[in-house]
Structures are given as C-alpha cells and as structure tokens.
Amino acid sequence: MSLQVEASLEARNFNIALDMAPGETLAVLGPNGAGKSTLLSVIAGLLKPDAGSATLNGRTLFDFSSTPDRWLAPHARGTALLAQDPLLFPHLNALENVAFGPRSTGVSKAESRSIARHWLAATDTELLADRRPGELSGGQAQRVAVARALAAGPDLLLLDEPMAALDIHAAPLMRRLLKHVLADRNAIIVTHDVLDALMLADSVIVMEDGQVSEAGATREVLNRPRSGFAAGLAGLNLLTGTARAEGVETRYGLITGTAEEQLPPGGPAAAAFRPAAVSVYLDPPHDGSPRNMLRAAITDLEPHGDAIRVRAGELAADITPAALADLGLVPGTEAYFVLKATAVTLYGT
Template sequence: MSLHLDARVAGRGYDVALDVAAGQTLAVLGPNGAGKSTTLDLVAGLLRPDDGRVVLGGRELTGRHAWVAPHDRRVALLAQDPLLFPHLRVLDNVAFGPRSRGAGRRESRDTARRWLDEVGVGDLADRRPGELSGGQGQRVAVARALAAEPSLLLLDEPLAALDVAVAPALRQTLRRVLEGRTAVVVTHDALDALLLADRVVVLDGGRVVEDGPAAEVLSRPRSAFAARVAGLDMVRGTWAGGVRAPSGHVVHGIVTGPAPQPGDPVVAVFRPAAVSVFREAPGGSPRNAFRVVVTDLEPRGDQVRVRAGDLAADVTAYAVAELGLAPGSPVTFSVKASEVAVYGT
C-alpha cells in the first residue's frame, strides 16, 4: 500500500511531505533531532500533528476530521529493542499479532512458525526472550512484526544495537523479507540504505533536504549529512571556475552533469582516501590544499581517519605516527583535482 505524509509539528520545527509507493522501501536519514523519529511517530499514530494528513493505501489515518488509533492502523513498528513479551515463549510472541486480529490459536501458531522459519530462528520457538542473544531477539521481533500482516512496516534503526558480527546476517534477512513490501527504515548506516531501500530521504531541521534513489543520493550527496553517511568529504560554495567556499578558497575538480553558471550553488565531493596529509604545506602550491586542525583520530582497520571538522582523510597508522598527529595538530589536507567531483545542488 502507498503512504502519503504531509504534516507539521510546530513545537519540533517539523514540516515534511513525502510519499512512499506501494511495495517500496524508503530509507530516512538525518542527524539527531532532524525529525526521523517524529516521522515514524506520526505514521504509527503515536503523535498527532498540529496540521496535516497521513494516508495509507487511500485510507486517511490522520487528518482534519480523521484519527485512527495506533492498533487499528495495520502499521508495525520495529525498534532497536525487540520489546518481546518476557513471559511468553518465542512462538507465542510471534503468534500475538494474528491472535489480536481474531485468528484461532492453531492458525496463529502456524503463522508464527512459518515466519520464524522465514527469518531463520524456527528452532527457538520454545525459548523465552531472556534466553535469546541480541541478534536472535531482533529476528524474532521481525517475525512478530510480519506475522501481524501489516500494510506498512516501520523500522527504527533495527541493526544499531547489534554486534558487527551479527548485523550482516540480519541485514540480509531484512533485505529478503522487505522485497515487495511498503516500508520506512530510519538508519544512520549507508549500507542499510543501499541494501534495504529503493529510495532515500534526508531530513535536516525538520525539512526534506534530499530525496532520490538510494544509490544516487549516496554517490552524489547534496547535503553535508548524506556526504558524511556515504563516507565522503564535501565542500559547499558557488561556481567561480571551481567551488568557491565561504572562506574564499576555490576547490577545483571535474564537473559532472550540467555545466554550472557563475554564482550557481555547487558542491565539491571527494573520498577521504584521496586526501594526503602534510605537516607543512607541500611544495608546488597544489590547487586543492586546505590548512586545517585535526579534531579527531578514528581507527578503521589498518587505516586511521583523520578528521578536521567537516573534512576527513584516511591514512595509515604509520603515517599518523610519523607525522605525530593528534587532536589540535595543524596540518594541510591536499587532494588532486582529478579526484574531486563537482556538481550543482
């Protein structure tokens, strides 16, 4: 079923309109306080907007003269915490949805077993929630949500609380069970957005700042948050033969898409791995050099991400030691123009 949301919540500075086509999975990205949870709460019926509508499959759930209670919306919300009933066995947790809709005990349990098998935890049917690992509990929560046969599935960072060794398997399970379903997934993870979603919406300050196919938004971001999620550096500015940043520095790169005109808003985007780090400005006056101050060092496998405010560079641990890098170190970031993509916003 398709979803239409157009709502405002004055106290949260929220003013968002979005649509999700039937059978489509939409990923919602954004920094903390951007309006992601508000979006889920409005659709689930946990929050009334000051003004606006929520329509699911042509049925008005929220409107000027309509209000459908959360339990009557045919909407399932899956959060980071599985929120399983601790006194019920896994089988009866999953059977709860069908039973609530009026199905008999046997039919409900048959449905529960089918979904437990579908998500790969059929052998856990007789366990209590307290006997499950985090990954097992989240799989059971997915089965419980789907057993209720919702018209819309809402997922609020379903993998955020899981160990990195567990998350990939559940991500693949979600990718399989979401196929052809209408769903909204809130996430901070680019991989979740790319593997689970058809489309991405980026919220910031209670407004939609980007909307498009997942691969396009994350490969050609136009907002600072989307660039950060995608692991890319971004410099905003206006076109002046390059991207003239507010600081006055001009970043040169390869223009992709329509040629910008002088004064047009544009961005320069490049990979942290393409950035070289120097203690002193290198000779030859490279075209793209940024004098910055290191704000953080993040180990990433055999690499270290050197952050300097909104910019980042990926270097080896040996380079960090050789350069004596630490938060507060003044350095120069340098990137070749051939490694920079420039496009309009």
C-alpha cells in the same frame, strides 16, 4: 502513491512531507534529535501532529483539514512498528508471540499458529518456537520480533534502528534477513548505518532539525550528498560553494574537478572527494602537477582504521601514522590539503 504524509508538530520543530511508491523501502537518516523516530510515531499513530494528513493505500490515517478531524487508531492503520527492543511478551513462547497479531484480529487459534509457523520459518527461528523471550539471545529475539510484525500482515512496516542493539555477529544476520523479507514490501527503516541504507533501501531521506534536507535514490544521495551528514555517512568530504567556469568557489578557495553535467556559473554547487585522496603538506608542493591546494588550520587528529584522520573544519584527510610523525602535526598547525582534480566530483546543489 502507497504512502503520503504531510505533518507538522510545533513542539518538536517537526515539519515533513513524503511520498512512497508501492513496494518501496525508504531509509531515514539523520543525526540524533533530527525527528526520525517522531516520523515513525506520527505514521504509527503514537504521536498526534498539530496539522497535516496521511494516507496509506487509500486509507486515511489522519486528516486535520477536514471537519471534524479524522484520526485512525493505531491498531486500525495497517502499520507495524519494530523498535530496538523486541518487546516480546515475556509470558508467551516465540510461537504464541508471533501468533498474537493475527489472533487479535479474530483469526482462529489454529490458523494464527499456522501463520506464526510460516513467519518463524521465514525468519529462521522455527526451532525457537517453544522458547520464551528470556531464553533467546538478542539476535534471536529481534528475529522473532520481525516475524511477529510480519505475521500481522501490515501494509507498512516501520523499523526504528532494528540493528542498533545487536552485536557484530547478530547484525549481519538481521540485515540479510530484512533484505529477504522486505523485498517488494513497503517499509521505512530509521538507521545510522550507511550499510543498512545501501543493502535495504530503494530511496533515502536525510532529516535535520525536523525537516527533510535531501531525498532521492539511495546511491544517488550517497554518491552526490548535499548535506554534511550524508557526506559523513558516505565517507566523503563535501565542500559547498558557487559554480565558476573553472570549478567551485568554496570557503577554502577554488576547487577544480570533474563535473558530470554543466554547472551554470553563479549557481550553488558542491565538490565531493574521499579523505584518502588527500595529501597533507606543511609547505606547497612544487612538482608542477596541476592540483587543488587548500590551506587550513588543523582542528582534530583521530584514529581511522590503519590511518590517522586529519581534520581541518570541513576538510578531512587520511594519512599514515609515519606521515603524521614526520610532519609533526598538532591541532592549530597550518597545513596544505592537496588533491588531484581527477579525484574531485563537482555537481549542482
């Protein structure tokens, strides 16, 4: 394995184990406070865990099971951390900022500048070589920061929400850049944006309360989420319960749908479906069509694009403003959330 980490930190309720294959890009998803940045800090050597071990391409980063403990300094780990803030040296121009990494390892000034020019070109910032950070836009500075990280030749690139501080015009450019430079490169990217995961990552882990709640190939996790957070990112309703012969028994009742594989009765299972597939009624419809009808009290109403998202606990439906006006829905209203079985995917959890 390229990267293997097992680490725990009691003060942050952090306990994680993960493996990465050579050339793999991993996206780390999760709510605020889940431990995502803690994971990057532990790998980079900025935070010392209480216990565990980690190796990167055969190099031991830390090992607290040995005597004495082994702890590799951050600069010797072969990792590069890119945060939301580019953190460029304000007194150096872009070229010298990027050349700093190789220069600090003993590479000659001329060769360091040659490496820097290569990565400035790769990040489409070669025309900015003579500018200082104060003369760069946010997107330009972040691209130069990517060049600086890559110029150091890291075995593992760590990215902590690199698009979070960028505007709506700069973020897509950065995403396309990262897709290019991360190809066949080991990287871990912390993000709240499902598009980052879909475009950049081979696999995903979802962290909640300092633990990994689910992991797998990116599209598998987002198509068949097992956590409420992943379901929210994927834009899905997720109801968990117990598998029955007819479907999945949930807190809202039995839900029927299409199962991609046979579900053992009595086992844990989930039903996933899109809010746009759900209709809302004040009374049960009587047109005879076989449908799922889930009764629940509305908790929230919120704008969602051109629609109104109607929430009832774990349930969500997208309806038109006209339908909302006709139904007279307000929080506390008892309503029926109705959807066809063909719109529901059932799977084991």
